[in-house]
Amino acid sequence: MGLLDDRICLVSGAGQGLGRSVALEMAAEGAGVVLLERNRETLAAVTAEIEATAGKAHPYVLDVTDYDRYGQIVGDVVASLGRIDVLVNNAAVNPPTRTLLDDTLEDWRRTMTVNLEAVYMGSKLVAPHMVKQQAGRIIHIASIQGFASSGDCGSYNAAKGGIIAYTKSMAVELGRHNILVNAVAPGFMTTPMSIVNGVDETTTPDFIDWYVDRRKIPLGRSGSPEDVSGTVVFLASDYCRYMTGQLLVVDGGLMSTF
Ligand SMILES: NC(=O)c1ccc[n+]([C@@H]2O[C@H](COP(=O)([O-])OP(=O)(O)OC[C@H]3O[C@@H](n4cnc5c(N)ncnc54)[C@H](O)[C@@H]3O)[C@@H](O)[C@H]2O)c1
16 A cells, blocks of 8 residues: 555656656555656666566656647646546746846746746646646645745745745645645755755855855755655645645755754
């Protein structure tokens, strides 16, 4: 018996990092996992990993900002698999130029389109099917950068803050249809996204000094995708059934310090 036996779970950005870990863990818990990913190679690799353990993977190459194709895929999934139980809005970008003084309107729009607008559109495409079922879970991957900032990630911060606010709005709107909407805010995770301008931000001497050695992160390390994906599985499972509109911070204690 798995926590997600026979559920159909969509995960965007499932090719690497947190999305890959969520997909693997959901499959291990018995779900049929619909993998949405723009990178064909990583999509194939995660699909093979799931199938190697007899899990159920349904891969689709998708740029989540291609809303026509996104809609076709959602229709195809409902037609072929019968339902959608869970949507995990995980795909996001972390562009290198992110400050008010240095970025451009185009940079800003690109970040907001992938990190916020596509979260709205993915939810908009899936929610009507959940309304028909009178059941569903929508889980947004936000960030601690949605409510605290290092000062160099403006558009990313704004998009993640928008997700946190929108989680509440969606939860209130969709509660009457038994659709639970929650968000997860990871702290620093070591993933391909933590590499900015060729440098892994979670391994620099400054990071180690401040966050690890001086315990700005009380648990003394950056997180791994596996540190966060269990929380996503919890939110998708029956262990979470009277909680909606919430943000779960998974940051090793970082936001509890000052
Ligand atoms: N890494 C961190 O430190 C950290 C911290 C807090 C929150 N987060 C959030 O966690 C989530 C996962 O981050 P990660 O570290 O695994 O990132 P990552 O860059 O390692 O993986 C993101 C995945 O999303 C895919 N993707 C990006 N844009 C896409 C698009 N337009 N269409 C389809 N797929 C797309 C990428 O190809 C990639 O496979 C993101 O929402 C991110 O903002 C990450």
